[in-house]
Amino acid sequence: MTVSITDVARAAGVSASTVSRALRGRQGVSDEVRAQITVVAAQLGYTASRSASSLASGRTSTIGVVVPFVGRWFFGTVLDAAENVFGAAGYDVLLYNLGSPEARTRFFTQMPARKRVDAVLSLLVHDEDEADALRSLGVPLATFWTAPRPGFTVVGIDDRAGAQSAVRHLVNLGHRRIGMIGGTSGPLHWTTPVARRQGYLDVLADAGIPHDPALEADGGYTVGGGERAMTELLAVPRPPTAVFAQSDEMAMGALRALRLHRMKAPDDISLIGLDDHELAEVLGLTTIAQPVAGQGAEAARLLLRQLQEPDAAPPGHVQVPTRLILRDTTAPPHPRGPQ
Amino acid sequence: MTVSITDVARAAGVSASTVSRALRGRQGVSDEVRAQITVVAAQLGYTASRSASSLASGRTSTIGVVVPFVGRWFFGTVLDAAENVFGAAGYDVLLYNLGSPEARTRFFTQMPARKRVDAVLSLLVHDEDEADALRSLGVPLATFWTAPRPGFTVVGIDDRAGAQSAVRHLVNLGHRRIGMIGGTSGPLHWTTPVARRQGYLDVLADAGIPHDPALEADGGYTVGGGERAMTELLAVPRPPTAVFAQSDEMAMGALRALRLHRMKAPDDISLIGLDDHELAEVLGLTTIAQPVAGQGAEAARLLLRQLQEPDAAPPGHVQVPTRLILRDTTAPPHPRGPQ
């Protein structure tokens, strides 16, 4: 029914091994025989069975990509870029989308990727248990993070420094009451919110501004959460004149909260995000940009290199730069405000 | 090194066949033996090699999902929902992200999914050649479309009717000069823009409004394209008083164009989109909603059912409803305008 390597071999009048060698571009086959086999294989519509060749060779030509939520802009963009790099190199990608706790548990207990992938790119690793589970796969690993992680190739921005730039921008504009929308209590205990908060605290301290816990709100890294968080901040007795949202999506939610309160950025309150989301420009949102697709492609490339040169030392930690993008949501504090 | 089924068999004092049966929950194994084997397998950290079991059984427990751009909100959201359904059912998903023409060509010439998947969900099928290539895989197929497609389970909205609702809303508000931002000349010749344009023309004709080609602009289904398209429409001698954007992302671009021209929706011009993008609410965009994640989950479920009951008749064409979501970007035409 389905055409196999022996069918091609028979039709071409050679042995199966020769077909295998010819089609995979290995040397040791005369040019004319190779050409012949190529033609015959095409005629028959032959494609090698990945299962069979994986079983025989031990290689899968497949890379596992673990994503928290493909639907989220950041992860979708990273995945898009990474898949392009893997696909161009002849690798298929197995996607594990671990949005729900059940999916996450299922993945880490059953480890469906075991023996199925040559490498894994995990965009998010919650804790050391998950890291260990991944390490137990015995394949090259990459992840996104703000710090090095043993056994992983790590790509990421300096979250703390990025947050510092954001808050410093607000301080430079003359703001003293600066709020923050973060994500500490989200379902995922990853370190990004912690590092970004640290950057916020750093700059406040530097500028001699006392830290007011009432000016911190949790936006859970979602649009809706950002809206709620901004609403909270507006209800504080003495509201902030500027707010740093740890992600653009939360900043967008914050923008909506302002609109609902008949307020505007930057007239009533300044707002800065972090990411440079594709819609940040549409909204005129001032933000700290990070190269999202670029990081995905870079992580993919580093993983491929490890596959090609298993002996070379793993790359370790690659940090990519962020930069301030001035748009329309930040300005000096309004003079009439009570400050 | 890596633990195989014979290792488990030896450790449990049974044969490999018994281990295979026990672990896959097939009957014909006594409860106590099964329990024992389960324990031993867990201890040893055994996971069956998918390559080997696929080779032996002919089933892959894998579903291929073909996506034009994972990074785009619509496709990312659909993929997210579909992956959750597949994953919960014990299937892995192989992702083929065909954003570039090269990736597309590579996929359709090499057919890397052949012999690797039990079914395929292709979010976009350009033409009959691609459809035929997919059919040649000999597995259950599903896709998103506005019309039935032989050999595929099709899920989708009624694009024409959806567009009609959008334009009818504008007509009902009293608009007579109604522009449209579409996507006919995009790189992908899929039929969505055609169907939505038809809906636009239908309502104009119904309302006795002559069709003015100058009021149609191409936004290529991207944010940037939407911005350019709206800019074009504003430059027309007698600009529209209302605009229907065939997608929310184009509508968002249009909103930005308005802002840059110091104009506002709905004060200067009414705007309606189609999708109900996650950020449409943030922007207050009036739109026609379609259940995006819902459609992804539905397509996945239908595919799984075909896998479980191969004899049942394939579901054919499932059409899901759209509905008008009134927000802040549409209003009756401004009285002072030259009408």
Add this chain to the structure above:
DNA sequence: CTGTTAGCGCCTTCAG
């Protein structure tokens, strides 16, 4: 340069 010989690890008969 090419063919032959063994498996890769598992599932599926077929016996018992």
Add this chain to the structure above:
DNA sequence: CTGAAGGCGCTAACAG
């Protein structure tokens, strides 16, 4: 209910 035998389709030595 369980074990033994064979083979899925391919690749990797090893001979020629």
